[in-house]
Amino acid sequence: MAYPHESRASRLRWRKFAGATLGMAALAMLTSVSGFAQETTLNETGSTLLYPMFTTWVAQYTKSHPGVHVNLGATGSEAGIQQVIAGAVNIGASDAYMSDADIRQHPQIINVPLAIAAQTINYNVPGLNALHLKLDGPTLAGMYSGAVRSWDAPQIAALNPGVSLPHHAIVPIRRAEGSGDTFVFTQFLTFSTPSWESDHGYGTTISWPSVPGSTTAVGNAGMVKAIASTAYSIGYVGVSYRDSVAQAKIGTVALKNGAGEFVLPTTDSIMAGAASLGARTPSDERLTLVFAPASGSYPLVNYEYAVVSTKQHDPAMAAAIRRFLLWTIVPSEDNAAWLTAAHFIPLPPHIWELSQAQIQSIK
Template sequence: MMTAARRNSFVARATVALAAAMLGAHAYAQQVTLTETGSTLLAPLFETWRDAYAKAHPDVRLSVGATGSQAGIDQAIAGNMNIGASDAFMSDADAMKHPQIISVPLAIAAQTINYNVPGLNDAHLKLDGPTLAGIYTGAIRAWDAPQIAALNPGMHLPHHDIVPVRRSEGSGDTFVFTQFLTFSTPSWEDSLGYGTTIAWPGVPGALAVAGNAGVVNALKTTPYSVGYVGVSYTKDIAAAQLGTAALKNGAGEFVLPTKATIMAGAASLGARTPADERLSLVFAPASGTYPLVNYEYAVVSTRQPSPALAAEIRKFLEWSIVPSEQNAAYLEAVHFIPLPPHTWELSTNQIESIK
């Protein structure tokens, strides 16, 4: 259990370090570059962190890449990147094979289900896991299918083929979305399961695109399409005038992705987070919870090439999660929420293991 004294000590250390950096008291005369790649959902936050961290630590440069969560995990394991950004935690197989690699939550995020149905984008269509599973297997082909009509009584649904949009690369968004389908739909669990990549069924007209920006653009330019998008792209979704679905949660309620419902989803399951922090927050059973919630991870090796590099990585990761109004504002800008105290302490413990 985290003590108030430890939390206050950590915040005090981070504050002192920030003040020293702003006054020009730098530990290194030569610039250090920390490399990051991975999640496109995390990319907008890392870009904000990059600029803010450079102001506080002029001797440290953060290189940011958006290549998809699986690429982030793979590059961290290979030692090609200091930090792999991922919406997905490492699989059991990878965790056992690479015990030096840790998955450290930095924040909490969510995915939204968006669609482009002419005349209905201002409405919040109701969808559930089994219906989305039917769309992505091709069992449900039209927007006025009985399964969708039953969830949306009184809604005038068009008789038009649905165009499902998915990610083409190994993606943490796919990981979270397919977890939702797995946990809510026994037939999906039995046949397809979840992962950053899966054996997607061949659905006529389906689109596979790279990155969250690619999904938003595909939805914008393809009438009658549906897809899953990271919540950090909320402004892009609004600019594209896409609809956002209300999803059926584990308590049987249809809920929208709001700060309150995302926080409720995280709170419902977050207390179960184990020491290695590999835990799904998807499809919580409690009332008022949004079902597509996830930790945002830094995938990092605890065995760094030098103590100096390890210290810089620890310093940056501790800075990124330190409780403060400024850090909360960075998260709010991309519709993320801070780690709760239990998870914050676990993340701090993992960060301190980087040597």
């Protein structure tokens, strides 16, 4: 599904950029990951946003590495992080990075970006789903706190002049499990709305306000289904489910960014959000890309992380994890095409170099 002003040229331009030569280091890495892998089973679980991408990666990787088997799970980002910490899986997929406190407690765990993604705000208001209603952070915070209760509330009407809004109660839908999508969504509410920051904050799990009629859904697929089946509802969905959103014929919000503009989650706007803040990425790559101040930027952008322990019990397992993760970020036309199909964006060169360095630390 393409939104207005998302050109084919912009998608090809980013693919060419991400697939450009990164020097001898990239060539060396390509050589190092192309060898035959011994019989190995890797276990992964976590982010439902990353799950479609991991499904594609594993299908392609095992074609050229027949000795490798990868078991995938879509259990939510929080579970992915916890399962890696517990040693129950080799790779945790997460839309959220670990907190400073968690890193201090588990210094052997690294958070490695594999791609750039985004979340969309979706709604089901009969007759208005094709309009791209405009919303901002404070209004969304009000909808999820109960301060904004109906679709024709003054806060929503002021953002959508000329739109005939129904006098019907809003049904906010949130994730039932610990979710990276919840992490990114509540970061946006926190950064844009002081009252939300002081009362609720952000996280993969938070203490949600009690709002009459609100409900929960499990996973991104569950969120799309819940919004589609619940008139007058609103929720947040990982961008890899954009095609499901289109098939469900639910609306996508034009969201107010840090520059005061209402933008849709296009390739260009997600790139602008990532580029605006990505230069600040530290060596451990734990950085929010939410609510960038740049013009044209979409405000719900995030790194998609592989959460991994650098201290593996078996050197052969460590090597297998390194080979697989390095392969997922190799700049290539094939990988760029797979990422595009999932509505993800490849890592820019300076982030690719940081991720490669972190992956090489797995021993």
